[in-house]
Amino acid sequence: MKSQRWTATRAAIIVLTACSVASVTNVSHAADATAAGPLRIGVIVDMSGVYSGIGGAGGVTAVKMAAQDFGGKVLGRPVEVLSADYQNKVDVTATKVRTWYDQDNVQAVIESTDSASALALQKLGVDKRKITIFAGSATTELTGKQCSPYGVHYVYDTYSLANGTARALAKAGYKRWFFITADYAFGNSLQSQATRVVKEMGGDVVGSVKHPLSASDFASYLLQAQSSKAQVVALANAGRDTQNAIKQAAEFGLSRNGLIVAPLLIFDTDLKGMGLNTAQGLQFTTAFYWDQDDQTRAFAKKFYSATNKMPTMVQAGMYSATIHYLNAVQASGTTDSDKVMEKMRATPIRDFFTKDGRIEANGLMVHDMYLAEAKKPSESKGEWDLLKIRSVIPKAEAFESLAESNCPLLKK
Numbered sequence: 001m002k003s004q005r006w007t008a009t010r011a012a013i014i015v016l017t018a019c020s021v022a023s024v025t026n027v028s029h030a031a032d033a034t035a036a037g038p039l040r041i042g043v044i045v046d047m048s049g050v051y052s053g054i055g056g057a058g059g060v061t062a063v064k065m066a067a068q069d070f071g072g073k074v075l076g077r078p079v080e081v082l083s084a085d086y087q088n089k090v091d092v093t094a095t096k097v098r099t100w101y102d103q104d105n106v107q108a109v110i111e112s113t114d115s116a117s118a119l120a121l122q123k124l125g126v127d128k129r130k131i132t133i134f135a136g137s138a139t140t141e142l143t144g145k146q147c148s149p150y151g152v153h154y155v156y157d158t159y160s161l162a163n164g165t166a167r168a169l170a171k172a173g174y175k176r177w178f179f180i181t182a183d184y185a186f187g188n189s190l191q192s193q194a195t196r197v198v199k200e201m202g203g204d205v206v207g208s209v210k211h212p213l214s215a216s217d218f219a220s221y222l223l224q225a226q227s228s229k230a231q232v233v234a235l236a237n238a239g240r241d242t243q244n245a246i247k248q249a250a251e252f253g254l255s256r257n258g259l260i261v262a263p264l265l266i267f268d269t270d271l272k273g274m275g276l277n278t279a280q281g282l283q284f285t286t287a288f289y290w291d292q293d294d295q296t297r298a299f300a301k302k303f304y305s306a307t308n309k310m311p312t313m314v315q316a317g318m319y320s321a322t323i324h325y326l327n328a329v330q331a332s333g334t335t336d337s338d339k340v341m342e343k344m345r346a347t348p349i350r351d352f353f354t355k356d357g358r359i360e361a362n363g364l365m366v367h368d369m370y371l372a373e374a375k376k377p378s379e380s381k382g383e384w385d386l387l388k389i390r391s392v393i394p395k396a397e398a399f400e401s402l403a404e405s406n407c408p409l410l411k412k
Contacts, residue, residue, distance in 0.1 A: 042109040047085035050239040053269040055112020066322035093117040112136030115186035139189040143364040147407035155317035162194035164285030170201035178230035179208035182237035190236040279374040288313035295352035320353035362407035369398040
């Protein structure tokens, strides 16, 4: 009897324990579902400064369009997009994104900022185990010494930008170069990469000068370039700095004196801002052009209806990256950054932005790039008909190989 009572008691305890575990598990699942709430993506951009036309409000719109086109939900959770202006300040960027992670449960951040802010975001993403997608920054440090298991460099980098333009001009016989460079991480990296290509092609750098961000007067820099006996004046800057430098170079008559002005990073919005009378003939490297094929035109038409502008390569890349991220979340069944990154790296990117993009082990998204040329006014058939694609630069040539990368995540 004692044995029977013990057996019965033991069975009751087991049943009660099982019920309790089931109850706790159900409560836990319910709590998780409640706590999960919306999946939030943060978009940090320059809304009013020198880079506002590159990403800016249009970049935020592109990410919101992608979330809507995806269906507005992933894993049963609504997708919300938060946005902020980083004001061209690294501390503002870091503070805002840290708040998103700590207080707003943001799962991923997409930026169109500068390289210094991007490097700060890279470190923060490692600390918080959050995915960060770099759409506007260009420094190769993001996939080099400061690479991260959670970082994706999506649209271009200084290697691909310099490789296309510098190689094409050096091959055409322009071997003496002078650099006018924005004095921060992006500009320095771009000049370094272009210098590497020029020297590989048998050329030489005969001089260089650095300028602060948002410079308005390039006269002294251009005079130094003229007196250097360079054949190419390379602009290692971006946004309004590039526009101002090109406009003033035209006023100084650099092209009339036989100098080639070569912007190493320029956008459709820059060409439109300067006008083709000033921009005509400029050669540069780009990752995307809205009028390239039926797919790009379809996206551009939709983007234009929302913004009254055609998309830059950064804005197009922000849309593409958002879709790729959401697809990876859906396919992996979780927002866990390690699992989502594994799926993002394993899945080729085939859309209007790239026909066969792939995220390498160091976080670099490799894809074809294009050598472009600004049209003459007589060639343009419309307000946004600004450039022509001269040639395709295959991804294997455009981007640094893994063998060349010094990312510590790679096993050499």
